Amino acid sequence: MPGSEADEAAALTAAVRDDPHARLALAARYYEKASIRSYRRAELAFMHWQLRRGVLAPDTGSPWWRAVNESLLRDAIEGECRHRTGRETDVRLPVRRWIEFLRGPSPRTWYRAHNSSIIAGYVEHRELAEAEKPAERFFMDVAMIRVLYADSLLSDPRLAAGRFARLAPWLGDPRRKWTGVFLSLHNILPGTYPLPDEKVGWFLARENRLGHLIDYGVILPRAQRLYEHASRDLGHPEVLDMVREGHPIYAWPGDPHEAWSSDATPASEPCWAGPSAEPPDRGRTPVAVPTAFGRAERRSGFCPHPLTEPAESCAGQRPPPVATPHGAPRLVGAPQSTAGSCT
Known part of the structure; x- marks a missing residue:
């Protein structure tokens, strides 16, 4: 029936709406096929960060972050359903991009699908953004x-x-x-x-x-x-x-x-533990910042974040390692596959 793939995708995402870990599991299972498994790294790493921040929590989280994340999941799953059933016409642009990604997985088609969904989610939920700090x-x-x-x-x-x-x-x-x-x-x-x-x-x-x-x-x-x-x-x-x-x-x-x-950026504020702490007596280390891949100018260095990194001396600070995604969890109560729902 026309529209059934959209309904199935909406039902799957609604089922995990109030369970952040089930959201993560659903996103991980979207990428279970061997042909696209390597593309889950960036998306799952970002979702792990969202979980750690608590923005996906149903009561204390961010309505905006929750809504944009749900839009992304729903578009990807609808695209998967339509790709499987062959009903690929007359669909929204983000969904069409996900179908194109599944037809020919590549870094280029993944970005087109992902960013199309993100832009659509930003536009759709702009009013929710205005309620944030x-x-x-x-x-x-x-x-x-x-x-x-x-x-x-x-x-x-x-x-x-x-x-x-x-x-x-x-x-x-x-x-x-x-x-x-x-x-x-x-x-x-x-x-x-x-x-x-x-x-x-x-x-x-x-x-x-x-x-x-x-x-x-x-x-x-x-x-x-x-x-x-x-x-x-x-x-x-x-x-x-x-x-x-x-x-x-x-x-x-x-x-x-x-x-x-x-x-x-406050030019004279050194790194310290928080907004109410007394700043220690140490300066900032200049760093050469390239402004256009080549030219550089001297600016003040920047310190570790007081809530996520040790407040060590700014001198000799090294950038932290890039976060990598954890293994996709298998969680009780989360949908075990998106494949069987596409009929």
């Missing part, structure tokens, strides 16, 4: 621009990496551990939800050096072109409503220059 809303933009940049490493290597374009497809391959550098937020956000009642600059002052380099030195100078490229390449013109004059503005309530200027 300003800092949380800022990091929604960080998450979006990072996935657009990761996609551009394959879809437009010259845009993403300039004269290092030949390395871009390798760096952006979602099957590799390195891609977690772009797709993960664990280095710049506390592992808790909701966020502390602090301004964005407070978080940026504690951002991992590598995360700050990526966001402000590599990605932000390309922001406007990244959104324009995504609009054309993915077929989502609505993504252009999320950027203005080179600054992401999806849900940010104030002047985007305030948050997206490197000057927003």
Whole structure:
């Protein structure tokens, strides 16, 4: 019957809506087929981070994060159902992208499917975003621009990496551990939800050096072109409503220059344990930040995050290892397969 695949996908995702671990298990089982198993790394790593933060919890979590994650799962499962039954016409764009991924799995088709669902979820749930704290809303933009940049490493290597374009497809391959550098937020956000009642600059002052380099030195100078490229390449013109004059503005309530200027980071604030702690007497180590894969300028170094990393001296700080996904759990009560439901 027409629409049955959409109904089945909605039922499966609704069944795990209030069970974060079952959500993770459902996502893992989507990638059980050998031909696509290697693509689950990036998505499951991000979901592990969401679980640790608590944003997927039914009562104390984030309605926005929960809704966007559910949209992503539902689109992927509907695409799987339609691919299996052969009823692949007259479908929404994100679902069509997932069908294309299953027809020909590749890093390129995975990004097109994943990012199409993410953009659609952002658009659909924008009102929920407006109920979040300003800092949380800022990091929604960080998450979006990072996935657009990761996609551009394959879809437009010259845009993403300039004269290092030949390395871009390798760096952006979602099957590799390195891609977690772009797709993960664990280095710049506390592992808790909701966020502390602090301004964005407070978080940026504690951002991992590598995360700050990526966001402000590599990605932000390309922001406007990244959104324009995504609009054309993915077929989502609505993504252009999320950027203005080179600054992401999806849900940010104030002047985007305030948050997206490197000057927003408190230049004199060293690393310390928290907002009420007394800052120790030590300075910051300068770090050369490449602004466009080649040119560099001297900026202040950035310290470990006080809620996720040891508050050691800023001097000699090394970037933490990239997070890798854990094994997919087998959980009692979670759907054992998405395959049998597609009839």
